[in-house]
Amino acid sequence: MAILYDTEQSLRERxxxxxxxxxxxxxxxxxxxxFYQKRKALVEEEPDWQGLRTTAMDIRDHVAKNLDYYVKQFxxxxxxxxxxxxxxxxxxxxxxxxxxxxxxxGAFKAVKSKSMMTEEIGxxxxxxxxxxxxxxxxxxxxxxxxxxxxxxxxxxxxxHHTRDxxxxxxxxxxxxxxxxxxxxxxHFLREMLRPEFLSxxxxxxxxxxxxxxxxxxxxxxxxxxxxxxxxxPPVQVVFVGIDRIVPTLESxxxxxxxxxxxxxxxxxxxxxxxxTGARRDGELDGPxxxxxxxxxxxxxxxxxxxxxxMMRCVRCGACLNIxxxxxxxxxxxxxxxxxxPMGIVLTPELVGYGxxxxxxxxxxxxxxxxxxxxCPVRIPIHDLVxxxxxxxxxxxxxxxxxxxxxxxxxxxxxxxxxYMALMRLGRPVMNILTRGGSSLDERSAWIPxxxxxxxxxxxxVIAPYRFRTWLAEHNAARAEECKREDGGxxxxxxx
Amino acid sequence: xxxxxxxxxxxxxxxxxxxxxxxxxxERLGCSVEMPxxxxxxxxxxLNSGYAKETIPVAKNILDAYDLDQYETIVSLTGSCMNxxxxxYPTVLDDVEYLHKVERIRPRMFEFTDFIVNQLHTTDVGAxxxxxxxxxxxxxxxxxxGIEEAPLQLLKAVEGLEYIExxxxxxxxxxxxxxxxxEPEISAEIVKEKCETIIETGADVVCGADVPCLMNxxxxxxxxxxxxxxxxxxxxxxxxxxxxxxx
Numbered sequence: 001m002a003i004l005y006d007t008e009q010s011l012r013e014r015x016x017x018x019x020x021x022x023x024x025x026x027x028x029x030x031x032x033x034x035f036y037q038k039r040k041a042l043v044e045e046e047p048d049w050q051g052l053r054t055t056a057m058d059i060r061d062h063v064a065k066n067l068d069y070y071v072k073q074f075x076x077x078x079x080x081x082x083x084x085x086x087x088x089x090x091x092x093x094x095x096x097x098x099x100x101x102x103x104x105x106g107a108f109k110a111v112k113s114k115s116m117m118t119e120e121i122g123x124x125x126x127x128x129x130x131x132x133x134x135x136x137x138x139x140x141x142x143x144x145x146x147x148x149x150x151x152x153x154x155x156x157x158x159x160h161h162t163r164d165x166x167x168x169x170x171x172x173x174x175x176x177x178x179x180x181x182x183x184x185x186x187h188f189l190r191e192m193l194r195p196e197f198l199s200x201x202x203x204x205x206x207x208x209x210x211x212x213x214x215x216x217x218x219x220x221x222x223x224x225x226x227x228x229x230x231x232x233p234p235v236q237v238v239f240v241g242i243d244r245i246v247p248t249l250e251s252x253x254x255x256x257x258x259x260x261x262x263x264x265x266x267x268x269x270x271x272x273x274x275x276t277g278a279r280r281d282g283e284l285d286g287p288x289x290x291x292x293x294x295x296x297x298x299x300x301x302x303x304x305x306x307x308x309x310m311m312r313c314v315r316c317g318a319c320l321n322i323x324x325x326x327x328x329x330x331x332x333x334x335x336x337x338x339x340x341p342m343g344i345v346l347t348p349e350l351v352g353y354g355x356x357x358x359x360x361x362x363x364x365x366x367x368x369x370x371x372x373x374x375c376p377v378r379i380p381i382h383d384l385v386x387x388x389x390x391x392x393x394x395x396x397x398x399x400x401x402x403x404x405x406x407x408x409x410x411x412x413x414x415x416x417x418x419y420m421a422l423m424r425l426g427r428p429v430m431n432i433l434t435r436g437g438s439s440l441d442e443r444s445a446w447i448p449x450x451x452x453x454x455x456x457x458x459x460x461v462i463a464p465y466r467f468r469t470w471l472a473e474h475n476a477a478r479a480e481e482c483k484r485e486d487g488g489x490x491x492x493x494x495x
Numbered sequence: 496x497x498x499x500x501x502x503x504x505x506x507x508x509x510x511x512x513x514x515x516x517x518x519x520x521x522e523r524l525g526c527s528v529e530m531p532x533x534x535x536x537x538x539x540x541x542l543n544s545g546y547a548k549e550t551i552p553v554a555k556n557i558l559d560a561y562d563l564d565q566y567e568t569i570v571s572l573t574g575s576c577m578n579x580x581x582x583x584y585p586t587v588l589d590d591v592e593y594l595h596k597v598e599r600i601r602p603r604m605f606e607f608t609d610f611i612v613n614q615l616h617t618t619d620v621g622a623x624x625x626x627x628x629x630x631x632x633x634x635x636x637x638x639x640x641g642i643e644e645a646p647l648q649l650l651k652a653v654e655g656l657e658y659i660e661x662x663x664x665x666x667x668x669x670x671x672x673x674x675x676x677x678e679p680e681i682s683a684e685i686v687k688e689k690c691e692t693i694i695e696t697g698a699d700v701v702c703g704a705d706v707p708c709l710m711n712x713x714x715x716x717x718x719x720x721x722x723x724x725x726x727x728x729x730x731x732x733x734x735x736x737x738x739x740x741x742x
Contacts, residue, residue, distance in 0.1 A: 012678070012680070015678070015680060015681055016680055019680060019681070019684050324666060324667045324669060324685045325678075325681055325685070327685075328681055328684040328685060328688075329681060333681075363674065363677045363678060364678055364681065365671070365674065366634075366667050366669060366670065366671030366674050366682070366685070367543055367671055367672075367674070368634040368638070368667035368671070369634055369638050369639060370634070370638070370665075370666070370667065373638055383586075386542070386543060386545070388545075389543070389544060389545030390542075390545045390546075390547045391545075392545055393544075393545040393546055393547070393548075394545075394547070394548075398545065402544075406541055406544065406546045406549055407549065409540065409541055409549070409553075410538075410541060410546070410549040410550075410552060410553060412535070412536075413504070413535045413536035413538055413541075413553040413556070414535070414538075414552040414553045414555070414556040415535070415556070416532055416533045416534070416535050416556075416560075419504075419535045419536075423508065439714070439717065441717075441718070441721065442718070442721075449676055450676075452675075452676050452677075452679035453675055453676060453679060453714070455679065455683075456679060456680075456682075456683035456687075456715070456718065457683065457686065457711070457714035457715040457717070457718045458713070458714040458715075458717040458718050458721075459714055460509050460510070460710060460713065460714065461509070462508055462509060463508065463509055463510065463511050463512075465511060466507055466508075466511060467502055467506050467507040467510075467511035467514035467515070468507055468530060468532060470511055470514070470515060471500070471514070471518065471528070471530050472532070474515075474518065475527075475528075475529065478527075
């Protein structure tokens, strides 16, 4: 399974490593801050940002509700423009379709622009096994490929690398002999990649959004490598998720108003390509042969469930950029190619709760709701995270050890007399544990459950008296006072 | 005005002094405060952990406790619990009678600061507090209930109070209910950063309108103080305590 890439460590172990990694930690925090400020400035200057979000949400919901219609329309229009359309209900089927294309052309080299769908199905690995050289041409993806590393963000996957380690990486692996100035490194990459673009037989790419009315696929990029991938190689293979479709070019406009701002805090990206079909007679560039592999890979399971709003997701990463948990554990903490809030919702849907890591992800969230507020298509992300937790309990996949604790809470919190009885019992226990103090300090880290809190912060214990008792006495005293005053007035009146 | 009070169980269990301060303020503003003794907890800790079925009896207990024929106004001292009642209960309850009760409660339930500013139309409650104060804009009060101005208006009207906004005041404190027990390392990291932003303001008091966040921040600041990571005592207070203060 290529969605969850680390099956050896637990989420907690990975998170601890990320927290300890001061450099990675700082890099993510700085990046989040930059995205936050840039996005905020653009959103404030947009006259009707909230209205745009609502329109985008409505469009995406409409497509999800009529998905069969739009998939068919998209595929037919693409076919009419000379595209070879393949349908794959699973990742494995998509891989077979891709392998067939390579085999039919005897292709042994492919250039690739960044694509989450291909990450999801582990395409690079399979092609390499089949003897195909796959070259990632997106700068960040090339860094990861060269380093043998995994993405830590869905939009900026090498966020956790510095210019120093990138320069060192290319020195060691690719013969770079320059300094750590980004322009110098990218210039080196440009020279290194140019011959690859020219010699590759196949270009592999994803698709940010697909337009049903024209059968077009789009690429939103900043580096120009995407345009090289989709124009130079004679054969092009486009991976399109069934959840990428928008109805019309006009509706695409709405998403382009939201996507770059939400993703990287830019008004627009340096490149935006809308590609329709293969090269026509008389045209000078573009691939002679185009294949779309339209993939489901578990997405249809979201339809008609509480998770259907996730079909709106445009993969902008805005939720990662605002998440307080992502901020500290980075994408690597989650161990999924889809990390952060959107990843918590999507990953278990795609791989199921049977996977311990997918299940653990749903608890790596404070439910603070910042993600939902920032989502350009109004996905109630934090509600869906909680829905996962509810479904985990409902389907009996919860940790059975915790059940008695929650059952006890249920009993205590639904009965005032029981609650008061337990408070009376709890107070002396707390007195012993605190040695007469008002809070538990680090010496209490051994206490099961509570210790996980007190190992890093103090825990105030049950107060010596209940507020409700005070209020009852207070109101009784007030009533008494009123009575006395009334009585006094009566006496005065009588006198 | 007679108001029913919903303090949230953490006030009842851990911080009765916060409840007392709120009652003092409300009484000073002409309210009489009552609290049905059957009410205990809103149950969001269960719900947010995925125990929806177990939440139902807890929710019903709360909804039964407040006699809506008797109370036209309910004041909540904790934003997150109020949010659970008015916004989360409809997602777990399966019983029309109780769903109807939620619909009846929603328009008459007010968060403490919102109630004072927008129902009692008061911003100066007569408090004096000669300290530098910063305010944690908790997720539930700010983002979920949409109450942003009221607490600041109240604070700024307090005599002698110098308000200093912390950076990213609206960022989560890292409590997250059972999250702080299930993922303590991440939670600790988030609250540590929250504390750093509080310390940076130079304030000697941090306040908020959500009790769970305050418990988290208080615990973390106390530990940082013991470890010598902060060189001064920073008091953690509920906004009600500041509004009740004369210092």
